[in-house]
Amino acid sequence: MARPFLAARSAEFEALWTAQSGLCALCGKPMLRNRFEAPHARIWAKQRATFDHVIPRSKGGADTADNLQLAHARCNKIKGNKL
Ligand SMILES: [Zn+2]
Known part of the structure; x- marks a missing residue:
């Protein structure tokens, strides 16, 4: 599931962003990695990069770097708790 961007996660974000070349895992x-790249707030809301759990936490997935990937906020929401 999506989680709000946290400053403590910035190193993990950078590592994943680089590994995925800024592309959505889904x-x-x-x-989009920052608000100023988006022409409109609604586009930002859908296309911003968010942390996605590869195995959802509700399915027992860990909250660790090897279970995290970056995905659009929109894709993340569509994926929901599916594997
Ligand atoms: Zn996507």
Whole structure:
């Protein structure tokens, strides 16, 4: 599930962003990493990069770096708790 961006997560965010070349883990399209890249708040709300748990926490997935990937806020929401 999506989680709000936390400053403590910034190192993990950078590592994942680099590993994924800024592409969504779910749809493979480019993500936005900061608000000022978005022409409109609604586009930012859908296309910003969010942390996604590869195995959802509700299915026993760990809250650790190897279970995290970056995905669009929109894709993350659609994925929900599915594996
Ligand atoms: Zn996506």
